[in-house]
Amino acid sequence: MTLISNLINGISLGSVYAIIALGYTMVYGIAKMLNFAHGDVIMVGAYISYLSTTALNVPPLLSVLIAMAVCTVLGVVIEGLAYRPLRKASSLAVLITAIGVSYFLQNAALLIWGSAPKSFSSIVPFDSISLFGGDLIITSEAIVTVITCIVIMILLNLFTKKGKMGKAMRAVSEDKDAAQLMGINTNFTISMTFAIGSALAAVAGVLLCSAYPTLTPTIGSMPGIKAFTAAVFGGIGSIPGAMLGGILLGVIEIFATSYISSQLSDAILFAILIIVLLVKPTGLLGKAVKEKV
Amino acid sequence: MKKYRDLSKYARTNLKAYGLVIIAFAILFPLQSAGMLSNSLNGQLIPICVYIVLAISLNLTVGISGELSLGHAGFMSVGAFSGVIAAASLQDAVSFEPLRLVFVIITGGIFAGIAGLLIGIPVLRLRGDYLAIVTLAFGEIIKNIINCLYVGIDGSGLHFSVKNTSSLGMSGGRIILNGPQGAVGITKIASFTAGFVLILFTLFIVINLIYSRSGRAITAIRDNRIAAESVGISITKYKLTAFITSAALAGMAGALYAMNFSTIAAKKFDFNTSILILVFVVLGGMGNILGSIIATTVLYILPEMLREIGDYRMLIYAIVLILVMLLTNSSRAKQMAVSLETKIKNILRKNKNGSGEVTDNG
Amino acid sequence: MDKMVPYPSGAIVPERDLDKKPILETHHLGIDFGGLTAVDEFSLTVGRTEICGLIGPNGAGKTTVFNMLTNVYQPTRGTILLDGKPTAGKTTAQVNRMGIARTFQNIRLFSNMSVLDNVKVGLHNSIKEGFIPSVTHLFGYRKAEKTSTERALELLDFFSMADLAKVQAGSLPYGAQRRLEIVRALATNPGIILLDEPAAGMNPSETAELMENIRRIRDTFQISVMLIEHDMNLVMNICEGICVLDHGKIIAKGTPDEIKSNPAVIEAYLGKKKEAEDSAEG
Numbered sequence: 001m002t003l004i005s006n007l008i009n010g011i012s013l014g015s016v017y018a019i020i021a022l023g024y025t026m027v028y029g030i031a032k033m034l035n036f037a038h039g040d041v042i043m044v045g046a047y048i049s050y051l052s053t054t055a056l057n058v059p060p061l062l063s064v065l066i067a068m069a070v071c072t073v074l075g076v077v078i079e080g081l082a083y084r085p086l087r088k089a090s091s092l093a094v095l096i097t098a099i100g101v102s103y104f105l106q107n108a109a110l111l112i113w114g115s116a117p118k119s120f121s122s123i124v125p126f127d128s129i130s131l132f133g134g135d136l137i138i139t140s141e142a143i144v145t146v147i148t149c150i151v152i153m154i155l156l157n158l159f160t161k162k163g164k165m166g167k168a169m170r171a172v173s174e175d176k177d178a179a180q181l182m183g184i185n186t187n188f189t190i191s192m193t194f195a196i197g198s199a200l201a202a203v204a205g206v207l208l209c210s211a212y213p214t215l216t217p218t219i220g221s222m223p224g225i226k227a228f229t230a231a232v233f234g235g236i237g238s239i240p241g242a243m244l245g246g247i248l249l250g251v252i253e254i255f256a257t258s259y260i261s262s263q264l265s266d267a268i269l270f271a272i273l274i275i276v277l278l279v280k281p282t283g284l285l286g287k288a289v290k291e292k293v
Numbered sequence: 294m295k296k297y298r299d300l301s302k303y304a305r306t307n308l309k310a311y312g313l314v315i316i317a318f319a320i321l322f323p324l325q326s327a328g329m330l331s332n333s334l335n336g337q338l339i340p341i342c343v344y345i346v347l348a349i350s351l352n353l354t355v356g357i358s359g360e361l362s363l364g365h366a367g368f369m370s371v372g373a374f375s376g377v378i379a380a381a382s383l384q385d386a387v388s389f390e391p392l393r394l395v396f397v398i399i400t401g402g403i404f405a406g407i408a409g410l411l412i413g414i415p416v417l418r419l420r421g422d423y424l425a426i427v428t429l430a431f432g433e434i435i436k437n438i439i440n441c442l443y444v445g446i447d448g449s450g451l452h453f454s455v456k457n458t459s460s461l462g463m464s465g466g467r468i469i470l471n472g473p474q475g476a477v478g479i480t481k482i483a484s485f486t487a488g489f490v491l492i493l494f495t496l497f498i499v500i501n502l503i504y505s506r507s508g509r510a511i512t513a514i515r516d517n518r519i520a521a522e523s524v525g526i527s528i529t530k531y532k533l534t535a536f537i538t539s540a541a542l543a544g545m546a547g548a549l550y551a552m553n554f555s556t557i558a559a560k561k562f563d564f565n566t567s568i569l570i571l572v573f574v575v576l577g578g579m580g581n582i583l584g585s586i587i588a589t590t591v592l593y594i595l596p597e598m599l600r601e602i603g604d605y606r607m608l609i610y611a612i613v614l615i616l617v618m619l620l621t622n623s624s625r626a627k628q629m630a631v632s633l634e635t636k637i638k639n640i641l642r643k644n645k646n647g648s649g650e651v652t653d654n655g
Numbered sequence: 656m657d658k659m660v661p662y663p664s665g666a667i668v669p670e671r672d673l674d675k676k677p678i679l680e681t682h683h684l685g686i687d688f689g690g691l692t693a694v695d696e697f698s699l700t701v702g703r704t705e706i707c708g709l710i711g712p713n714g715a716g717k718t719t720v721f722n723m724l725t726n727v728y729q730p731t732r733g734t735i736l737l738d739g740k741p742t743a744g745k746t747t748a749q750v751n752r753m754g755i756a757r758t759f760q761n762i763r764l765f766s767n768m769s770v771l772d773n774v775k776v777g778l779h780n781s782i783k784e785g786f787i788p789s790v791t792h793l794f795g796y797r798k799a800e801k802t803s804t805e806r807a808l809e810l811l812d813f814f815s816m817a818d819l820a821k822v823q824a825g826s827l828p829y830g831a832q833r834r835l836e837i838v839r840a841l842a843t844n845p846g847i848i849l850l851d852e853p854a855a856g857m858n859p860s861e862t863a864e865l866m867e868n869i870r871r872i873r874d875t876f877q878i879s880v881m882l883i884e885h886d887m888n889l890v891m892n893i894c895e896g897i898c899v900l901d902h903g904k905i906i907a908k909g910t911p912d913e914i915k916s917n918p919a920v921i922e923a924y925l926g927k928k929k930e931a932e933d934s935a936e937g
Contacts, residue, residue: 034422082615085623091422092361093622096575099568100618103611111604225429225564232426263473267437270430277427278415498790505789505796506779506803513765513776520763523725524843525751525780534786 005136006254012142012211014250015149019204020227021234021242022156023197029173029237030193033091036098037078038201039224040105043217045071045202046209047113050120067202075198076191084187102221109217117216120209141210148203153243156196160239169193173237226253226269233273235286244284249273307500310583314345314496318489325485333597341593342488343550346495348573348585350542353499355571356580357508358535359515360417361425364432365543365570370562371408372401372544373551374439377476380552381446381469390482397482398491398548405544406537408435413536417529432567439559444470475558476551483552491549492586495542499582502538511535576617659895659910667909668702669895675703676739678754678847678879679724684733686723693719694903697733701847701896706873707881708894712923716903717883718760721849725757726750738846752780754846758836758853760883766825770816770835773824774807777842782806810838813875814868830861837868841876848872850882854889862886866893891915899923 020042027035048067052058058066082101086094129138160166171179172189180186208223209215226249234245252272256265276284324330325338351365379400380393387393412431419427443454447466454460458468471477502508510531513521522528551557573592577584595613599606620626658670668677677700684697694716701707709717722728724735726747735742742750765773784799811817814834819827824835833853840848853869854862866889873880884890890897891911899907899920907917914920 028422034425082619085619085625088624089622092355092575092579093618095361096572097615097618097622099572100611100614103607104615107608107611111608225433229426229430232423236422261441263441264437267434270434273430274415274427277419277423281419281423283423501790501792505792506775506782506784506799507786507789509768509772509776510779512768516765516767517763519727519747520759520765521776522727522747523751523757523759523763524777524839525748526776527746527748538790 002258005138006258007251008138008142010251010254011247012139012145012250013254014230014247015145016204016208016211016246017223017227017230017250018149018243018246019152019200019207020223021231021246022152022239023200023204024228024231025234025236025239025242026169026193026197028231030169031083031087031190033083033094034098034228035083035194035197036095036224036228037101037105038197039220039222039227040102040109041071041075041078041198041201041220042205042208042223043109043215043220044074044105045205046120046215046219047109047118048202049206050118050209050215053121064203064206067206068199071198071202071205072195075194075201079191079194084190106217106221113217115217117214120213120215139211141207145207145211148207149243152200152203153239156239165189165192229270229273232283233276235283238283238285238287241283241285307503307582310496310500310586311493313583313586314489314492322485322489337593337597338485339483339488339553340550341590342485342492343546343553344570344573344593345492345586345589346488346546346549347543347570348577348589349492349495349499349582350539350546351570352574352577352580352582352585353502353535353542354539355574356578357499357503357515358511358532358539360532360536361421362428362536362539363425363564363567363571364412364428364430364435365539366562366564366566367412367428367432367435368405368408368540368543369547369550369566370432370435370439370559372405372547373557373562374442374470374476374559375404375544376401376548377479377551377557378444378451378469379548380479380482381467382451384480391484391487394482394484394487394549394552397552398487398545401548401551402541402545405547406541408544409537409540410533413533413540414529417532417536429564429567432562432564436559436563439470439475440473442470443468443472473558473560475556475561477556479551479555479557481553481555483549487549491545495545496582498538498542502535507531507534572614576614662700662702666698666700667896668700669705672702672704677701678703678738679881680736680739681724682734682736684720684723684730684735686719686728686731692903694723694900695732696904697723697900698905699898699908701879701881703846703879704873704877705879705896706869706894707879708890708897709881709883709900710885710887710890710897711900711906715900717900718851719903720900721757721851721883724750724849725755751843751845754844755849756840756843756845756847757849758833758840758851760851760855762829762832762836764824764832764835764839766823768824769820770811770822770824770827771804771807771820773835773839774810774842775803777839778803778806779843781842781844807842810842813871814838829856833857833865834868837872841872845878847879847881850880850884852883852885854884854886862889865889869893 020038023038024035027033027038045067048070049063052063052066053060078101082097083094086097126140129140129143160170168179168184168189169192171182171184172186176186205220209219227246230245230249231242233249234241234243249269253265253269256268260268321338325335347365347369351362354360354362376397380397383393383396387396416424416427416431441455443456443458443461445452445458445461445463445466445468447463449464452461452463458471467478469476510521510526511534513526514528514531518528573589574585576592577586577588596606596610599609602609659667660670660673662668662673662677679701681697681699685695686693697720709720711717719728723730726742726745737750737753737755740753742753745753765776768776782799782803784796788794788796788799808817808820811820814837816831816834816838819831824832827835837850837853854865857865869880869882870893872878894911897909897911897914898905899914901923906919906923907914909917
């Protein structure tokens with residue numbers, strides 16, 4: 001029973017990673033940049049949801065929507081102010097700027113909300129399910145997380161495959177200049193990508209804090225790094241890859257924690273990532289690009 | 294005839310690096326000896342030296358060799374903890390502290406170099422962002438492993454364990470490494486002079502390497518990998534050369550760093566430390582050694598100078614970082630800088646010509 | 656120009672190379688990209704001091720042949736013998752050390768380095784210097800550096816580029832960049848040099864100079880030259896043997912005169928011309 005319980009916990013944690021990883025992978029696919037501040041957008045989302053439920057007494061579901069709206073605006077503003085002027089700069093310059101944005105968000109949160117951890121109350125309104133006479137308990141958060149993840153996956157897939165905006169995104173990620181020549185507004189498309197990624201980050205933040213209810217200004221950084229790892233693991237730029245990578249990573253983390261060592265779980269996680277990349281250098285579902293000579 | 298850029302000025306820039314370091318030491322050392330430095334500056338001298346060495350060595354990987362590494366703190370960590378163990382082992386054998394420090398730093402360099410070799414062989418087959426993420430992963434793995442490591446020393450020598458202190462099986466003696474608490478009871482033997490010498494040593498190695506056959510091969514691979522291969526340069530060999538040299542220097546810096554504290558934990562050398570060093574390198578200029586030195590010094594002191602504004606200091610630091618990146622890298626900012634420059638020149642010229650014109654008219 | 660004669664294996668090489676082992680032989684060479692055959696049944700022999708042309712319409716697979724010869728791409732089928740030794744499984748760097756050097760269609764210089772340093776990188780394997788001399792600038796460093804600088808200047812002087820030695824390679828004019836690429840390739844001391852469209856983007860006087868230089872390379876260094884070129888005047892003038900590639904297959908091999916009158920070649924080139932005229936009319 002513990003095996004199944006661990007598996008469920010792993011998939012649930014992995015679903016959160018997957019939702020964060022989607023933001024990383026979409027932004028990478030379209031803007032070819034590692035948005036290190038993405039993890040901190042998660043934190044902002046969680047704080048907004050926390051504040052709207054505690055201070056304004058908004059119902060939990062509405063608080064999620066508020067958080068999504070705030071993060072969407074935040075994502076677009078960050079992109080417009082910090083990343084857009086660097087569209088033609090080296091990828092390293094953009095990376096350092098993203099790190100600067102990450103520091104900024106963390107420290108702004110520290111100033112506004114303080115360093116004392118806030119205890120986040122779960123937004124999920126119903127109780128955990130107990131099966132096999134209490135041998136197997138499936139938390140309500142796990143159920144909601146996994147379902148949310150699946151819904152997001154399906155919607156995103158439909159959006160990028162069918163929608164006009166989705167097609168524009170794929171075109172821009174293939175070739176920015178050619179897309180521009182075809183009349184696609186690349187700046188708007190990239191903004192939209194940040195908007196979607198940040199809205200997803202808000203959802204991930206709420207789900208993460210529902211499962212692990214301690215809220216601090218640095219809460220986003222480690223899940224951010226792990227989700228980024230998940231995106232690379234699955235093949236960065238690929239939406240199904242981010243999904244697969246996220247869930248695998250979550251399962252590996254929970255299994256390593258409960259069967260090997262909680263202290264070494266991160267080491268095991270990263271070791272598996274390295275092995276996968278050495279065998280398949282572009283990640284599980286990534287496409288290999290051959291350099292033309 | 295078109296005017297071509299003469300490249301020897303790059304060589305001169307690097308020589309300036311030596312000059313700057315020596316002058317800074319010549320000014321600061323007497324002040325320190327006379328006790329005229331403020332407490333906070335005094336405490337920062339050795340860390341600044343350490344971070345300068347780290348920035349120069351990372352610049353070898355990122356700027357000269359062109360491989361983005363996000364795990365430099367991992368090598369610093371290996372150097373620090375192997376240095377701590379060496380220091381404890383040599384405590385009685387070598388009583389002369391500067392000599393012991395030399396041994397400790399060399400040990401740190403050797404072990405970090407070995408780590409660089411072990412990590413470099415698999416990692417350097419990857420490219421770009423994938424290489425970056427794998428170096429990040431290695432940095433985290435090193436941190437995690439050292440967090441689980443217990444080391445003690447007694448009459449019969451060193452004892453290692455990954456469980457806890459009681460499984461070390463010690464008879465008396467003392468604990469050197471205590472798992473997540475890190476190294477404890479370090480005798481502080483680091484000195485500003487040692488930091489200065491280590492910077493000079495690093496400059497010597499890195500600048501010499503750049504202006505040599507190996508250095509040309511490394512730069513050639515960065516500039517055009519396929520062309521470098523076509524003239525018979527072994528990619529793996531030279532990428533590894535740069536990576537191992539960089540790791541070994543970071544290890545030496547780590548060893549010196551650890552010798553400046555009485556306790557030190559592995560979590561000090563995490564991803565954020567790697568990023569901090571990378572920020573020094575990028576703001577100083579890729580491949581620019583002098584730039585690395587200046588950027589490290591300024592950015593290390595900046596948060597301290599901002600201490601007066603208290604809680605806002607890291608926020609200001611973040612804003613400064615973003616603004617500097619935007620001003621130095623955005624195409625619009627560059628255009629603005631150019632137009633501003635021509636405007637100023639025009640004004641200056643007008644002033645000169647203006648006085649001339651007056652006499653003409655008169 | 657020497658007479659071309661059949662070699663025992665059936666290939667033709669210049670008469671003066673008849674008693675020597677050929678520098679390059681390929682047998683049934685072929686490569687597939689994801690199920691698509693790019694080059695197939697490519698068998699060719701190049702004499703020890705031959706100037707050999709590889710021509711054909713765009714997309715015929717000429718550069719792919721160069722990439723296989725230098726193991727940038729590993730061939731799917733067939734063998735390559737360089738100086739009689741097989742190159743299968745070797746890296747590009749190892750194949751270069753075995754005696755094959757090349758230039759690139761889209762120039763690949765180390766553009767941030769000086770002209771002199773570009774050539775010195777080419778001399779990498781001719782003048783050795785270990786890691787210790789490199790980082791200490793002692794233990795024979797000065798001697799090795801001096802030798803390599805002198806040799807590099809000598810090579811640059813051969814193409815009258817010695818006065819540009821300190822210039823940044825990326826800031827050179829286009830023609831000089833192409834010349835520098837050849838000098839860098841020659842610095843690796845090859846037995847055969849592969850030139851990928853050396854005259855591309857050059858004006859007639861530069862092309863004439865290039866033709867002279869290619870002959871001088873062969874005569875001075877006593878090596879063979881294989882070149883891809885669209886300038887038929889250049890190819891017909893300096894190549895002794897010509898190989899015509901179309902759709903990844905050799906459609907003709909022979910001397911310039913034979914190629915000019917070969918019906919298959921005329922069809923490959925003129926057939927296209929006719930189509931072009933048709934489409935222009937329509």
